[in-house]
Amino acid sequence: MLSGGALIAIKGELGAGKTVLARGIIRGLGVAEDTYITSPTYTLIQEYRGRLIVNHIDLYRLSGNGEIEELGLEELIQERTVTIIEWAEKALQFFSEDHLEIKLSVQGENVRQTIFIPHGAAYQVLVENFLT
DSSP states (O other): OOOTTOEEEEEEOTTSSHHHHHHHHHHHTTOOTTSOOOOOTTTSEEEEESSSEEEEEEOTTOOSHHHHHHHOHHHHOOTTEEEEEETGGGGGGGSOSOEEEEEEEEEETTEEEEEEEEESHHHHHHHHHHHO
16 A cells, blocks of 8 residues: 555564564565565665565664764655654654654563554555555
8 A cells, every 4th residue: 555755654662563564564565575574773774675665774773863864864765665664763853744653562472552643644544544
């Protein structure tokens, strides 16, 4: 259901399942099953090619606006890409008004709560369609 230019901001505590969710979204965008998908914690950005180009970003190791600004997030979010950002709370000031925020929280050993917060009309429609 995602199209180019989509920005997915994933938030949640350590171990909440951010990378598992990102991996599922990436697979859903047609990235080959034999492609190894992992959290780009140390590389910061990993690009995958499926139906669209997917930029998977992990901001866990970054500690300030200067480091985040150097990544050039605005340049990564393009019409032909889907951008997924883990630890997105570290970079909210760099997001456009339109994006999908997903909050994950641990409710038990094998239980997670997922909250979808659409920012913008297109993401409202996306969430409504996804949930129906």
